[in-house]
Every structure is written in C-alpha cells, then in structure tokens.
Amino acid sequence: MDALERYGDATRRRTHGAAGRFPTPRDGATSLVAVSDPQRAQHHGHDGAREGVIKFAATHQSGPLPRGAVELVGLLAGWRRVLFDLGLLGKDRARYQGAAYGNLSARLGPFPGERGARAFAITGTQTSDRRDLTADDFCVVSAADVKRNHVTSHGPSLPSSESMTHATVYDASPTIRAVFHVHAPAIFEARLPLPETAPGVDYGTPEMAREVARLWRSSSLPDGRVFVMRGHQDGVVAFGKSIDDAGGALVAALARAGERR
Ligand SMILES: [Zn+2]
Numbered sequence: 001m002d003a004l005e006r007y008g009d010a011t012r013r014r015t016h017g018a019a020g021r022f023p024t025p026r027d028g029a030t031s032l033v034a035v036s037d038p039q040r041a042q043h044h045g046h047d048g049a050r051e052g053v054i055k056f057a058a059t060h061q062s063g064p065l066p067r068g069a070v071e072l073v074g075l076l077a078g079w080r081r082v083l084f085d086l087g088l089l090g091k092d093r094a095r096y097q098g099a100a101y102g103n104l105s106a107r108l109g110p111f112p113g114e115r116g117a118r119a120f121a122i123t124g125t126q127t128s129d130r131r132d133l134t135a136d137d138f139c140v141v142s143a144a145d146v147k148r149n150h151v152t153s154h155g156p157s158l159p160s161s162e163s164m165t166h167a168t169v170y171d172a173s174p175t176i177r178a179v180f181h182v183h184a185p186a187i188f189e190a191r192l193p194l195p196e197t198a199p200g201v202d203y204g205t206p207e208m209a210r211e212v213a214r215l216w217r218s219s220s221l222p223d224g225r226v227f228v229m230r231g232h233q234d235g236v237v238a239f240g241k242s243i244d245d246a247g248g249a250l251v252a253a254l255a256r257a258g259e260r261r
Helices: 002-016 038-043 067-085 163-170 185-190 206-218 243-259
Strands: 057-062 103-107 120-123 138-145 150-155 178-183 226-229 235-240
Touching: 067 103, 067 120, 067 138, 067 178, 067 243, 103 163, 120 163, 138 163, 150 163, 163 178, 163 206, 163 235, 178 243, 185 226, 185 235, 185 243, 206 226, 226 243, 235 243
Parallel strands: 057 150
Antiparallel strands: 103 120, 103 178, 120 138, 138 150, 178 235, 226 235
C-alpha cells in the first residue's frame, strides 16, 4: 500500500495540512503528482486484489463541492449505504489485504462534453471504510486522460483510486449517467451470462478502456448495464442512465446470482 500511503500523506499535506483550511485563491491549483509508481503498477498489473492503489497522476484543486453536485452525491451516499450493508463496498481486514474497495460516481451537467472531459462526481479516496458519507467525501473529476494516465479533479476530497475506470465507462456512451464499481463475489463467481473484460486486463488502464468499448459495441452490455472485470478480483461494474438505474441493474444481477446458487 505504499503508493496509497504516499497519496494519503499528500492529501493531508495539501488539502488539510495548513490548519485544515481550503486554499485561498492565491494558493491556486494544488498539483499532486505522486501517485503513480509505474514499476509497481506493472509488477502488480495482473493482481486483481490490489484495490486502492492509485495508479494515475492527479492534479487536484481543493475547495467545496460545486453546488450542482450536492444533490447527486446525496443520492450516491444513499445508494452507498445500501451497498455497504450488502458488503459490496467497504473495508474489511479479511478481504483484499484490508484495502478499501468499491466506489460510485455520477455525471454532472445536462449533457456531457468532449470525450475525456465529461465531468462526474465520485467518492473520494480513503472513504470506503465509513458507511455514511457527506458531501465533503466526494470530488468532481473534470477530465481524465487514459493515455497520459492523468486525472484532473476539484472538491473537498481526492478522487477515488478507480476514477480512471469510471472515466473509461463514461467514455463508452453519453447515455451513461452513473457508474457503480463494487466487489461482488456472488456475481463474480456465479458465472452468469454477463459481459466480461479479459482476465489479463487490470483496472484503470488503457487496455481496460478498450475492453469496455469493445463490450459496449459487441455484447449485450448496453441493455444489461453490468459487466464483470475478470482481471480484478470480485470486480463488477454497473451503470445506468441515472443513479437509480445503475443501482437497479446491480441489484438485478445480484438476484440472478442468488437464483443460480
Ligand atoms: Zn475494485
């Protein structure tokens, strides 16, 4: 968890370091480049259990959550409680070496802009261990560049380590307005007839972006709205045209998995 810990230190230093205040305008953009450790990422490239290790560089500006995002993150927090209680996200010593897992996001704005610059609100990093989140536990990712491995964000919390995975899903279609990434052993192990990304493809990589695009084009994914990340232990992604739609698709997949037991 070295990379995550380094990121965490940076969080405290940059975001809350100076007596917990938000930066004044003269502080300007808070640049965080820290996170990525290419050798390590490569070394663990196919180890699906390495949840929570940040693999992208981030430029983050600290500040309050934009007003337009507050209602959305309230609904995300509501769904998050449900998923937390189901064990689909959280932090558990017995799972993934105690690393946090699972994160939710929702698009902002009436219609998405350019590919890679479609803003979405997402749960912050290091929030998974708590059941109840507030608006301060989210941020807005305003741009994500998979090829450069770079995320631009603003808000009170640093972006989830899986922000890039969310960005790649949003890039599949402008109709996608919410993305849930959870760890659901029941779905992962049930071998349902769900679309799956290739086993050799790790989360948050350009290959994952290509896999999602492939599934969108050539499988039932646009209708089913749930896929399994076969190279990411227990990894499942659900999405929808709204937050409730994404949650509904995920719960329906859970029901199918239960049916087969
Ligand atoms: Zn994950």
